[in-house]
Amino acid sequence: MSDLLANQGIFFDEVDKVCILEPEVAKQTNDLKEECQIYVEKMDEFQKIASRFIQMIEVLGKEVESQKIKAIGARNILQSMEKQKENNQQQLQAVITEKSVELERLKIQLNSLQKTELEQNEIINELTHY
Template sequence: MSEMLAQSGIFFDEVDKICILEPEVSKLTNDLKEECQIYTEKIDEFQKIANKFITMVEVLGKEVEKQKIKAIGARNILQSMEKQKENNQQQLQALITEKSMELERLKIQLNSLQKMEMEQNEVINQLMHC
């Protein structure tokens, strides 16, 4: 009798409930449904993890960008300080050159005055001995 019903497309499951699918096909369908549900849950979990990762990467990217801007600013300040140092060095070198030239002029003037003093002392000595 159950074979005749099976040929007609009517089957009984394990609790003798009437089904239109073969029990094996019904079991495979339920197994597939459960596997799909597990797969969907895993996909959802993967999506959550991926979203967390993307958020972390975005935060890290923003922090890297901030640090990059700070580094550029620090580099610019350092370059500015180096240029200021070079300018100060050039000014000091010019001042040294100026003072050296003034020293040479004063030495020449000193020599001239000493020579003049010697000549005047000679004249005084000559006038005193006369």
């Protein structure tokens, strides 16, 4: 009788419950359903992990961008300071050159005045001896 019902597509499972699927097909279907549920759970977990990873990467990217902007600013300040240093150095060099020229002029003037003083002292000496 069991074979007659099986030929008609009616089957009994382990607890003698009436089924329209063969017991092996029903078992495979349930196994597949459980595997699909596990797969869906793993996919959900993967999605959550991927989402957290993307958030961390976005935060890290923003921090990198912030540090990059700070580095560019620091580089610009450094370049500005270098140009200012060069300008100051050129100004100081100009002052040194100016002072050197003035020193030479004053040395020449001093020599001239010393020569004039010497000549005047000689004239005074000549006039006082007579």
